[in-house]
Amino acid sequence: MSVRITFITAGRILRQLLNDRRTVGLILAVPALIIALISAIMDDSPQVFDTVGLILLAAFPFMLMFMITSITLLRERTGGTLERLMTTPTGKLDLVVGYALAFGAAAAAQTTVAATVAFVFLGLDTAGPAWVVLLICIVTSMLGMALGLFVSAFATTEFQAIQFMPVFVIPQLFLCGLIWPADQMAGWLQGVSDALPLTYAVKALTEVQLNPEVTDAMWGYLAVVFGAVLVATVLGAATLRRRTN
Amino acid sequence: MPPTPAAAVAVTDLVVDRGKKPVLKNVSTAIAAGSVTGLLGPSGSGKTTFIRAVVGTQQVKSGTVEVLGHPAGSKPLRRRVAYVTQDASIYRDLSVKANVAYFAALYGKNRHEAMHAVERVGMGDHADRLAGNLSGGQKTRTSLACALVIEPEVLVLDEPTVGLDPVIREELWDQFRELARQGATLLVSSHVMDEADRCDRLLLLREGRFIADDTPADLRASTGTDNLEAAFLHLIRSLEGVN
Numbered sequence: 001m002s003v004r005i006t007f008i009t010a011g012r013i014l015r016q017l018l019n020d021r022r023t024v025g026l027i028l029a030v031p032a033l034i035i036a037l038i039s040a041i042m043d044d045s046p047q048v049f050d051t052v053g054l055i056l057l058a059a060f061p062f063m064l065m066f067m068i069t070s071i072t073l074l075r076e077r078t079g080g081t082l083e084r085l086m087t088t089p090t091g092k093l094d095l096v097v098g099y100a101l102a103f104g105a106a107a108a109a110q111t112t113v114a115a116t117v118a119f120v121f122l123g124l125d126t127a128g129p130a131w132v133v134l135l136i137c138i139v140t141s142m143l144g145m146a147l148g149l150f151v152s153a154f155a156t157t158e159f160q161a162i163q164f165m166p167v168f169v170i171p172q173l174f175l176c177g178l179i180w181p182a183d184q185m186a187g188w189l190q191g192v193s194d195a196l197p198l199t200y201a202v203k204a205l206t207e208v209q210l211n212p213e214v215t216d217a218m219w220g221y222l223a224v225v226f227g228a229v230l231v232a233t234v235l236g237a238a239t240l241r242r243r244t245n
Numbered sequence: 246m247p248p249t250p251a252a253a254v255a256v257t258d259l260v261v262d263r264g265k266k267p268v269l270k271n272v273s274t275a276i277a278a279g280s281v282t283g284l285l286g287p288s289g290s291g292k293t294t295f296i297r298a299v300v301g302t303q304q305v306k307s308g309t310v311e312v313l314g315h316p317a318g319s320k321p322l323r324r325r326v327a328y329v330t331q332d333a334s335i336y337r338d339l340s341v342k343a344n345v346a347y348f349a350a351l352y353g354k355n356r357h358e359a360m361h362a363v364e365r366v367g368m369g370d371h372a373d374r375l376a377g378n379l380s381g382g383q384k385t386r387t388s389l390a391c392a393l394v395i396e397p398e399v400l401v402l403d404e405p406t407v408g409l410d411p412v413i414r415e416e417l418w419d420q421f422r423e424l425a426r427q428g429a430t431l432l433v434s435s436h437v438m439d440e441a442d443r444c445d446r447l448l449l450l451r452e453g454r455f456i457a458d459d460t461p462a463d464l465r466a467s468t469g470t471d472n473l474e475a476a477f478l479h480l481i482r483s484l485e486g487v488n
């Protein structure tokens with residue numbers, strides 16, 4: 001792996017993203033707008049918004065990064081640039097970590113906007129500090145990115161890539177505790193929930209919501225999410241083939 | 246410079262199947278360093294497949310492909326071999342300049358060198374345009390610039406002049422000749438017979454086999470014709486006559 005090539009790759013991906021003004025606008029504005037909408041829906045129950053809004057703060061970047069990453073990598077694959085890159089000194093990890101850095105930066109920007117809107121304008125309230133929420137959200141969006149990298153190997157068209165949303169993302173959203181607390185689900189479903197990485201992001205967020213101090217449990221949950229990011233990234237790199245048929 | 250092996254590219258008994266269908270059926274050849282070799286053949290004959298085997302992106306069933314003394318696609322070759330794919334492999338959402346600068350940077354070359362490569366393919370006036378908004382030929386040239394900037398020892402080009410006007414084609418072929426004169430080895434696939442005359446050696450691929458591996462002059466002599474188009478037709482007819 002080459003640090004230099006990784007940064008060159010990340011720079012290229014960021015430049016591609018920045019050249020697409022509309023996508024930049026969508027990335028920055030959409031999660032903030034959705035959270036504002038949810039806040040208006042739950043106008044009469046700010047405590048519910050404190051829970052749901054907080055989880056959404058992590059869930060939206062997760063979803064968006066999954067989509068953007070899987071489609072961008074798919075384009076690289078179908079547009080022939082991946083084949084070309086495989087004949088250059090670019091290593092598989094250079095490419096994948098380059099993606100992680102570029103989209104990680106995008107995710108950080110997105111989450112910062114959404115969190116600022118939620119905390120400052122929508123009155124989102126947590127017992128713990130906002131920076132921990134931000135940190136959890138960024139790691140969670142990197143999870144979306146890493147899953148997107150991995151999954152894009154199994155799609156041959158952009159249409160298929162979108163279809164992977166209901167397979168890889170929606171179940172995680174349903175089971176992570178967003179629509180229903182995990183401990184009130186059917187027993188076997190709790191087991192499934194426990195096996196999904198997004199669940200740990202929600203557990204980490206719940207820790208921040210309830211405790212003024214940053215707890216060890218929070219760090220533990222966050223470590224699980226980060227571990228999943230690493231595993232998915234390495235799996236994503238493993239799906240890249242230098243030689244194809 | 247390490248001692249140059251006699252053959253820059255050595256292909257031995259190469260067999261490639263694509264989707265269970267045999268595409269290359271036991272082909273062998275040796276390409277001399279510092280030469281321009283033309284790879285000709287009808288559509289679907291396996292030109293791209295052969296080229297992909299040379300740059301090491303094609304899964305092969307059996308046989309060996311060595312480039313500069315190393316197995317095709319192996320790590321030491323990734324700094325020394327450049328590949329221009331048949332369909333321009335560039336980033337549509339980057340400018341011409343940014344595309345070339347990216348590939349340049351991967352090889353430790355600077356923006357100045359990138360700009361020089363852009364000029365060489367006649368894209369200087371379009372350097373700031375997004376690649377996605379270019380015409381087909383302009384995309385092809387941008388893709389070519391991304392390879393030229395690397396200054397590779399082996400340059401593999403899959404139909405680089407399709408859709409280009411005669412003036413630019415002529416200019417590019419002059420550059421290919423000049424690169425070979427400076428010691429680079431070029432493998433260029435083409436549909437166009439008038440380009441064949443600018444090659445030192447020709448490989449004619451038909452249905453997954455080489456039916457000719459010769460210099461243009463010898464090919465004309467052995468088939469008793471004075472143009473290459475006729476020489477190829479002659480070869481194909483005589484092969485079909487045998488079968």
Ligand SMILES: Nc1ncnc2c1ncn2[C@@H]1O[C@H](COP(=O)(O)OP(=O)(O)OP(=O)(O)O)[C@@H](O)[C@H]1O
Nearest residue numbers: 245263264268287288289290291292293294295331
């Ligand atoms: N991805 C693939 N999967 C299965 N078969 C393929 C694939 N790509 C090409 N082929 C088949 O392999 C054969 C050789 O294809 P190849 O692309 O090497 O031909 P070519 O000589 O480059 O043609 P052209 O001049 O049209 O570019 C063709 O019959 C083609 O249909």
Ligand SMILES: [Mg+2]
Nearest residue numbers: 292293331403
């Ligand atoms: Mg081809």
